[in-house]
Amino acid sequence: MNRMMKASLKSIAGVLLGLTLALIVCHFAGESPWKVLKVLFQSSFGSGYDFGMTLFYAAPLFLTGLAVSIPIRAGLFNVGGEGQLLIGALAAAYAGVVGKNIASPVAAVLFATAFAFVAGGIWGLIPGILKAKRGSHEVITTIMMNFIAAGLSSYVTLYLIKDPESSQAETMLLPEAFHLKPFEKFAGAPMGWLIFVLIALVFVIHYWMWNSVRGYELKAVGENEKAAETYGISKQSAWMFAMFMAGGMAGLVGVVEVLGNAHRFKLGFSADYGFVGIAVALLARGNILGIIPSALLFGILQKGSASLDLETDKVTRDLSYIIQGLIILGVVAEGLFEWRKKAKNA
Amino acid sequence: MLDSFILPVCRVSAPLILAALGGMWCERSGVIQIGLEGFMLVGSFFGAVYALNTSNPYIGLLMAGVAGMVLSSLYGMVVLRYRANQIVSGTAINLFAMGIPPFFSKIWFDSTGSTPPIPTAAQFQIAPLWITLALVALSAWAYHSSRFGLRLRFAGEHPDALQSAGVSISWKRWQGILISGFLAGLAGGTLSTYLSSSFIRNMSAGRGFIALAAVILGKWKPIPTVLACLLFGVTEIAQIRLQGVVLWGAEPVPVQWIQILPYLITIIVLAGAVGRSESPKALGNS
Numbered sequence: 001m002n003r004m005m006k007a008s009l010k011s012i013a014g015v016l017l018g019l020t021l022a023l024i025v026c027h028f029a030g031e032s033p034w035k036v037l038k039v040l041f042q043s044s045f046g047s048g049y050d051f052g053m054t055l056f057y058a059a060p061l062f063l064t065g066l067a068v069s070i071p072i073r074a075g076l077f078n079v080g081g082e083g084q085l086l087i088g089a090l091a092a093a094y095a096g097v098v099g100k101n102i103a104s105p106v107a108a109v110l111f112a113t114a115f116a117f118v119a120g121g122i123w124g125l126i127p128g129i130l131k132a133k134r135g136s137h138e139v140i141t142t143i144m145m146n147f148i149a150a151g152l153s154s155y156v157t158l159y160l161i162k163d164p165e166s167s168q169a170e171t172m173l174l175p176e177a178f179h180l181k182p183f184e185k186f187a188g189a190p191m192g193w194l195i196f197v198l199i200a201l202v203f204v205i206h207y208w209m210w211n212s213v214r215g216y217e218l219k220a221v222g223e224n225e226k227a228a229e230t231y232g233i234s235k236q237s238a239w240m241f242a243m244f245m246a247g248g249m250a251g252l253v254g255v256v257e258v259l260g261n262a263h264r265f266k267l268g269f270s271a272d273y274g275f276v277g278i279a280v281a282l283l284a285r286g287n288i289l290g291i292i293p294s295a296l297l298f299g300i301l302q303k304g305s306a307s308l309d310l311e312t313d314k315v316t317r318d319l320s321y322i323i324q325g326l327i328i329l330g331v332v333a334e335g336l337f338e339w340r341k342k343a344k345n346a
Numbered sequence: 347m348l349d350s351f352i353l354p355v356c357r358v359s360a361p362l363i364l365a366a367l368g369g370m371w372c373e374r375s376g377v378i379q380i381g382l383e384g385f386m387l388v389g390s391f392f393g394a395v396y397a398l399n400t401s402n403p404y405i406g407l408l409m410a411g412v413a414g415m416v417l418s419s420l421y422g423m424v425v426l427r428y429r430a431n432q433i434v435s436g437t438a439i440n441l442f443a444m445g446i447p448p449f450f451s452k453i454w455f456d457s458t459g460s461t462p463p464i465p466t467a468a469q470f471q472i473a474p475l476w477i478t479l480a481l482v483a484l485s486a487w488a489y490h491s492s493r494f495g496l497r498l499r500f501a502g503e504h505p506d507a508l509q510s511a512g513v514s515i516s517w518k519r520w521q522g523i524l525i526s527g528f529l530a531g532l533a534g535g536t537l538s539t540y541l542s543s544s545f546i547r548n549m550s551a552g553r554g555f556i557a558l559a560a561v562i563l564g565k566w567k568p569i570p571t572v573l574a575c576l577l578f579g580v581t582e583i584a585q586i587r588l589q590g591v592v593l594w595g596a597e598p599v600p601v602q603w604i605q606i607l608p609y610l611i612t613i614i615v616l617a618g619a620v621g622r623s624e625s626p627k628a629l630g631n632s
Contacts, residue, residue, distance in 0.1 A: 130617050314452060332438070
């Protein structure tokens with residue numbers, strides 16, 4: 001517990017450092033830091049709609065945060081969340097095309113969820129296999145897989161399942177059974193019970209990581225490959241499994257976006273969720289439960305900064321990139337020893 | 347042929363080559379360089395800004411390099427001084443860099459991330475190609491035959507040997523990082539002052555990552571790296587040329603297939619299908 005306290009204190013210090021630096025930058029731009037803070041806060045909590053949107057932005061980050069945190073336990077650094085979530089979302093949209101005759105909403109949602117999970121998982125598994133069988137560096141292969149996913153999703157959207165009636169680059173609208181209902185209190189923000197399901201999922205993964213044989217094997221390989229092998233744990237299978245799970249988690253972003261929001265796959269829907277997921281996982285320091293506050297914080301940043309364009313004269317929503325970058329640097333530069341141990345081979 | 351194919355390929359390859367050479371030097375010194383993309387992005391923005399303000403593309407290009415170098419010094423500080431994880435910090439640098447052009451363009455031009463067009467007089471005609479060629483020659487020479495190149499490579503291959511010879515490893519790595527920042531910044535500068543006539547949002551568009559792929563494909567050696575960049579340049583031009591062209595069957599080739607080609611090639615190479623790509627031994631161990 002003491003170690004956890006220490007770790008969270010360091011994360012909080014990193015956040016404060018990053019945020020302070022970013023606000024100082026705002027000051028030099030001629031914008032009052034207080035005003036920026038106020039806009040960030042009001043725009044993310046000001047009304048039911050605002051809060052719903054904040055949760056909507058945070059929801060994919062729970063998943064992409066898990067997509068980084070799970071493999072990091074096995075000593076792998078997954079930069080491929082963005083590609084994995086694109087493929088997952090595409091699969092969810094495709095599930096609506098294949099299963100357009102499913103009438104039961106429960107069956108339809110489960111069907112699309114399974115599609116998204118498996119498709120994202122396979123996209124993650126490919127770099128996992130390459131790492132396990134050929135020793136290819138997962139950071140480079142996952143970056144490449146991101147670009148391939150972008151090309152592939154654009155091809156599938158524009159050529160295979162395009163909505164013929166739409167002038168936008170988007171797939172056909174999913175049947176009613178596939179739509180998730182948002183809370184009415186959120187006044188139009190596309191988020192409902194799903195947010196609780198996602199939080200529960202984080203707890204389940206946490207429990208699984210600490211109480212299952214597979215979870216133990218992952219951690220053993222991540223801590224010490226050679227020792228794990230001496231105990232007969234195959235690092236190859238641990239790596240492949242970790243990357244499949246990671247891809248699957250990122251793929252579930254398809255549920256949040258396609259079933260919960262747009263009800264179709266729109267090219268360019270992702271607000272860099274895959275990359276922000278890296279920041280989320282780092283801020284949580286590989287602790288699975290830490291993803292919850294961390295994803296919420298980045299959700300607030302994302303939603304809050306969206307209003308900077310209108311509410312301030314001198315800074316734009318892109319300030320969130322500066323804040324995010326500085327927060328990560330603040331966290332890793334300050335808490336270096338823990339990270340070096342875990343990500344030595346990354 | 348020259349005007350319709352070779353020249354365009356050289357034009358689009360030049361930024362890749364510059365950034366890839368930077369990446370090669372940095373990784374040869376033993377530091378992983380994911381941040382090329384970010385350096386390129388700030389380079390292309392400040393290159394356009396200074397070309398606009400001074401009406402001199404050379405000053406623009408120089409300042410593009412300086413901007414990349416300034417950002418790379420932040421990276422150097424975090425990974426060398428505070429020994430933060432290099433991949434994580436590189437990712438953070440890229441995120442940070444994405445916020446920089448909109449931040450300044452809002453203040454200077456009241457736009458959310460682009461610059462006004464650069465007048466023709468302040469644009470390059472052909473000079474960046476010669477500059478690139480000169481830097482390729484310089485890099486190849488320094489890599490193979492200079493004391494500087496040898497020592498820098500030792501920092502990435504046998505840092506202990508370098509230390510026993512009384513040379514500071516960390517200083518060599520600083521040099522590797524700053525060179526990568528400067529060259530990737532230059533690469534960005536060519537995007538806005540040579541390949542087009544203004545800075546637009548997210549101008550680097552993944553070229554930093556393609557450059558990184560070229561370094562790996564080129565096995566961290568200068569000439570093979572340049573050849574890999576040219577290969578990627580060919581696919582980029584082919585992608586433009588093949589738009590709407592029917593090669594087989596009745597439908598035109600989807601551009602997306604050609605778009606993903608460089609990345610596919612890199613993965614196949616990494617999988618060891620086309621000979622092993624051996625990275626510097628001490629890469630990432632600082």
